[in-house]
Amino acid sequence: MNKNEFVNTLPKFSGANEYKKVERKLVNKKATSSTVKFLKSMPEAFDELKISDGMTLSFHHHLRNGDYVQNMVSEEILKRDIKDLHYAPSSIFPTNEILCKLIENENVTTIDTNYLNGPVAVTIGEGKLKNLLYLNTHGGRPRKIESGELPIDVAFIACPTVDKNGNGYGGKGNAACGSLGYAHSDLEYAKKVVLVTDNLVDKLDRVELDGKYVDYVLVVDSIGDANGIVSGTTKITRDPVGLKIARNTAKLIDELGLVKDGMSMQTGAGGTSLAVAACVKDYMIKKGVKGSFASGGITSYFVDMQKAGLFDELKDVQCFDIGAVESYNTNPSHHGMSGSKYGNPYDDPVVDYLDFVILGATEIDKDFNVNVATDSYGKIMGGSGGHSDTAHGAKVSIITTNLIKSRLPIIKEHVTTITTPGEDIDVLVTERGIAINPKRVDLLEKLKDSKLPLKTIDELYDLALSITGVPNTLPTHNDVVGVVQYRDGTIIDKLYKIY
Amino acid sequence: MKTAQAGSVESNDCLVTVSEASANEIVISSIVDAFFHSQIENVIKSTLEELSINNVKVEIMDKGALDYTIKARLVTALERMGK
Amino acid sequence: MRRSTLFIPGNNPAMLQNADVFGADAVIFDLEDAVNITEKDNARNLIHYYLATHSNLPMEVVVRINGLDTTFYQKDLEAIVSDNIDTIMLPKARVEYLVKLDEILTRLEKERKLTKKIKVLPIVELAISVLEVNEVVKCPRVDGVLLGAEDLSSDMEVTRTKEGKEIQYARSAVAMACKAYQLDAIDTPFTDVNDPEGLCKDCGNAISYGMNAKAAIHPNQLDTINELFLPTEKLITWALRVEKATAEYAAKGIGVFSLDGKMIDKPVMERANKILVKARKFGAI
Known part of the structure; x- marks a missing residue:
């Protein structure tokens, strides 16, 4: 059996909640x-x-x-x-x-x-x-x-x-x-x-x-x-487009009523994600809100927020910078957690208790499927990490990205590689507008009087293409080199050899 | 041989070099070639046509420039060459 | 009516392509100081073709040309005068230059069959221009004045400071002249883009002199400027009450009345009205 044939024998992804129908399998510990x-x-x-x-x-x-x-x-x-x-x-x-x-x-x-x-x-x-x-x-x-x-x-x-x-x-x-x-x-x-x-x-x-x-x-x-x-410091972006996205994201989070006592959140360590955290922090201070926890890879930025009393605790699977390591050593409210406790669907994971998560995307498509595994040529350059886990667990999952990067529109008809299914992605924030997954009627209802630049994802797609022109579709690749396994182990997409 | 340049290799820009030739010739190198090769070629062709130019070699080093940028750089390069 | 104007360097495609996303009331595409003299042609063509494909920009389109004391301005105007722009910004403005600019624009508008009349925003950035400002504001097409404190300080041989004592007189003179003719008095940019607190203070200073808008040299300055140059919530609430009371008393035939123990007469009503016009225009109500 060649690789292509073998991959076709593996169980295919059929829904982000399907794991609930399957009992947890545990072998003996060592x-x-x-x-x-x-x-x-x-x-x-x-x-x-x-x-x-x-x-x-x-x-x-x-x-x-x-x-x-x-x-x-x-x-x-x-x-x-x-x-x-x-x-x-x-x-x-x-x-x-x-x-x-x-x-x-x-x-x-x-x-x-x-x-x-x-x-x-x-x-x-x-x-x-x-x-x-x-x-x-x-x-x-x-x-x-x-x-x-x-x-x-x-x-x-x-x-x-x-x-x-x-x-x-x-x-x-x-x-x-x-x-x-x-x-x-x-x-x-x-x-x-x-x-x-x-x-x-x-x-x-x-x-x-x-x-x-x-x-x-x-x-x-x-x-x-x-x-x-570890990097010396993690810095908030100064890029005006990134900051504009961050401000609108924080405004959206506020309008959705997510800035409230007991709130929990996670962001990545990238400059735009940290800028979102900085803006959310301002809302928390202004409203006198105290959150329950921030989780994920932890940066000094969250360490400082926790020290300032904005969160009861940090749940840390991985420290991103020296400040986080120091805090992990000395701060009794800075708790480590295992990868399983963080995201294993069967381990009552921390991600299930997140109010919102801020995530990136290399590509997103009209069905809100996200690619963080390959670039638009199909070249492998990343992977889900905690993307699919947090997107599924958090009550609101928010993708922040530039609408266009180096002439390439980030929204595609279909992403090159699906890493996180669209059913788990709720919001896309770009510098030219915000799209809410139409499945989230509850969010749309909360935002019906909003002055935020809400658009459909199709409108954002058309807008991007009106700026960049219509990109050629690339020839499809055929030789499988790998698979993207969703968190339950089913195959959500394939990775191909590129020429 | 007469030759001229305009633009830069900063991101979202392009560097266009034009030189005299016996017929039009277009050489494209672009970071988004796989997606926009034909579109880049079309902008250059239509610009040359608009200006009734049929004897230049156009070399473009593209860093993700939009059509209007490509056109502007090409026109400037041609003006600089005295076309 | 503007609160903010954002400078975008004319020869920078990366910045150009996002010029419309930051919420500036006006974007100034710069052919002057931000463009090296060897790249003026490049910038002119870039702005020309950019504007040719962007006829529906959500903000006022301003192009800063090179001064009429240079050899560049004619080609600038040739390249950019079209229905795609709203306004020309003229650096080193003098009355004589404004008159000449009006003549050129009138000719170009006619030749190119423009459907609109292009406005002019002069920059007052020479001592002599400050002295002339009362005449500058009466020149044709002038729709506001930008105070340029950097060049002015150099002309005055004074040190430019964040506190801005050195430009008190110029700020007053520009604001007074503009307000007298209902034009926008646009304050000089705050040049330290990494000092948000300094920017807030500088906006406050400008407002206290009667400036009603401010130029930004970085998109990150816009949110602050847009917010601070709007009437405060407190003022808007007050103005709404004045408006409501005015209507109620007017129905009873009363023109002057008191609110919270303070007399409300015509000048106060007009001030309230100005606040509300601005607040409504920029979506604060």
């Missing part, structure tokens, strides 16, 4: 043990763990573009020329470029991840990965692991600080990254768990990764480059 074995080198780890052809190895991406751990493992695989491995990192960054070689040599032949950009994405887009790329969501990955659909032989968990009992914590050490949310499922469900650290201490006061699940601790010189892990 065996616990009161002892851990300390390893001195990667070769020793490979020998001890008997890493061999066909195994599944997992990693997390909390060290982002500063990660050394996945690369160290990859180098050892290259040396030993182990074949046909299944890699399951929660994300892949440009720094993981060595993986390209492993793909070309067929050392790695299947990949599961939630987000990827850089050379590895290019290599996969060139059709070089022997089997499939499975693009999951942040909530879908833990679901896939706990259900046994993604069994992991060995989890290599980069951990900034580890104690002598094998307990781990992410907020301290040279490679401090804060919350280790995406590593929890790997810790609990992998057959074998190795914590890789460069900071071994006698005893940790605060533990995030429980040593009872840990089989080995590998101590190395350095697990990551601090400069690539």
Whole structure:
């Protein structure tokens, strides 16, 4: 069976609420043990763990573009020329470029991840990965692991600080990254768990990764480059178009009655998203509103809002900057959460309690389907991350984007790749108007006297094309290189080889 | 050989170079070529036609310019060449 | 009637393409200071073809040409005078230049069979122009005056400050002349785009001298300007009460009455009316 035929045998997406009809599948957690074995080198780890052809190895991406751990493992695989491995990192960054070689040599032949950009994405887009790329969501990955659909032989968990009992914590050490949310499922469900650290201490006061699940601790010189892990500061955009979008978004949120006591929200870390947060903050202060929580990847911006008393707590799956890491260490209202608790549809996830979420889009179509996985040429450049999870969970999901980027209209007749289904997207805010998903009659009703520039998405589409001209449609691609898995595991779209 | 330039390679702009040739020739390089190649070509052709020009080579390096920008840059380049 | 005017550099396609989204009452497409002298032709053509494909812009279209003391202005006018523009902004305005500009515009309007009469916004930015301002406002087509404090300060050899004591006289003179002829008195831009508080204070200063609009050099300044140059909610509420009471008393044949213990007579009613006209025009009521 070739890849195209195989993909057609996988269950297809048929609705964002279909998961409710399927019972949660849970396999047993891994065996616990009161002892851990300390390893001195990667070769020793490979020998001890008997890493061999066909195994599944997992990693997390909390060290982002500063990660050394996945690369160290990859180098050892290259040396030993182990074949046909299944890699399951929660994300892949440009720094993981060595993986390209492993793909070309067929050392790695299947990949599961939630987000990827850089050379590895290019290599996969060139059709070089022997089997499939499975693009999951942040909530879908833990679901896939706990259900046994993604069994992991060995989890290599980069951990900034580890104690002598094998307990781990992410907020301290040279490679401090804060919350280790995406590593929890790997810790609990992998057959074998190795914590890789460069900071071994006698005893940790605060533990995030429980040593009872840990089989080995590998101590190395350095697990990551601090400069690539967290950015110094996250900044609000100064771009006037981005700010205009942000102001209108905040106004809309206010008019929808979402600025109220107990409110909860999430935004991305991009400049426009932070500008929305800044504008919402002003409304909260003006109205004297106190929110319950802000969640997601946490930035200093939300840390400051929480400190100013605007939210009871922060629910943090991943720290985006140094300010967030510091707060994670010291602020008792700054709580870590696992990827599963964040977005797993079966884990009563935090996303289900969000009042609203601000999200981006590479493309959106007339049915409100969103693409954040590929560009308009079909080239892989991202992935859902928490997009589909939050869009489904939040009461109101809002896409903010420029209507036109470099002459390309962002609204399409059909998106190149569906990552988040239109049924989960409620609002699109652009600099030239706001479109409400017609399915949300309740929102339209609330906005009926609004002075905001409300338009239908078809009107915005026509407006964009009247400015740019009608773009040619590209020839369709035929050779499947991967699939986009919705959070319940069903296939919502395919990824193709591009020429 | 007479040649002239107008525009820039800033985003949403384009750099147009014109030079004398025996017949019209258009060379397009664009960041949105896959989507707008024919539209860019049409603007250039119709502009040359409007000005009854049939002996220039037009080279455009496009960074996502809209039609009116392409036309303006082309006209300026031609004016600068003395057309 | 304007609250805000936004300068957009004439040779910048990226900014041009979003000129209409920021809510400026008027956009000034600049062929003068924002365009290098080697790129004047490029900018003229760009603005020309931009406007040719945008005949339905939601705001007043103003083009700042180069001064009549330069060699550029004739080509500027040749390139941009059409039904697609509303207004010419004239830098370094003098009475003699305004007269000459009127002649050229009259000729071009006739030759090109324009369906509208183009207005002129002179910039008062020379000491001599401040002295002439009472004549400037009487020139044909003049529809308002922009005070240009940067060039004026240089002409006066004084340091430009955020507080603006150095332009008190010019602000008063421009506001007085404009108000005398019911024209817009447009205040000089606040040049520090990263100082929103300074912008607020500067707007307050301008308003206190009688300026009724302000130029912006960055789109991010527009929301503040548009808000501050609208009558406050308190004033609007007061004006609405005056309007209502005036109508009620008028029905009884009473022309002067008292409201909250204060006498309401014709000048007060007119002031209330002006507030309401403005508030209604800009959607504040």
